[in-house]
Amino acid sequence: QVQLVESGGGLVQSGGSLRLSCVASGSIFGIVPMSWYRQVPGKQRELVAAITSGGMSNYADSVKGRFTISRDMYKNTVYLQMNSLKPEDTAVYYCKLRRGLDDYWGQGTQVTVSS
Numbered sequence: 001q002v003q004l005v006e007s008g009g010g011l012v013q014s015g016g017s018l019r020l021s022c023v024a025s026g027s028i029f030g031i032v033p034m035s036w037y038r039q040v041p042g043k044q045r046e047l048v049a050a051i052t053s054g055g056m057s058n059y060a061d062s063v064k065g066r067f068t069i070s071r072d073m074y075k076n077t078v079y080l081q082m083n084s085l086k087p088e089d090t091a092v093y094y095c096k097l098r099r100g101l102d103d104y105w106g107q108g109t110q111v112t113v114s115s
Helices: none
Strands: 002-007 010-013 018-026 034-039 046-051 057-059 067-072 077-082 091-099 102-105 109-114
Touching: 002 091, 002 102, 018 034, 018 091, 018 109, 034 067, 034 077, 046 067, 046 077, 057 067
Parallel strands: 010 109
Antiparallel strands: 002 018, 018 077, 034 046, 034 091, 046 057, 067 077, 091 102, 091 109
């Protein structure tokens, strides 16, 4: 099994920054694709940023230029650096790991951006 634990969420003012972390543990073999999603009540979970096993990244248009996804392969950790935060970034942020055909999710961390 795979376990994912997110941290780093919190309350921040508009224009501020946060860095989310997601630590993966368990049956992980090699470097696997990982991503960050977010969800607000009543809406579908949406992809925010993803990083492939080869290190390529992609972003939702709404966060391009403000968010950066990165990973530390030795720590099995993926990060999401979020700068210039806006109130519309408020959501629960989830980490996802893909191993083969299976997806694993963390429990989520709340990010709240005040105006």
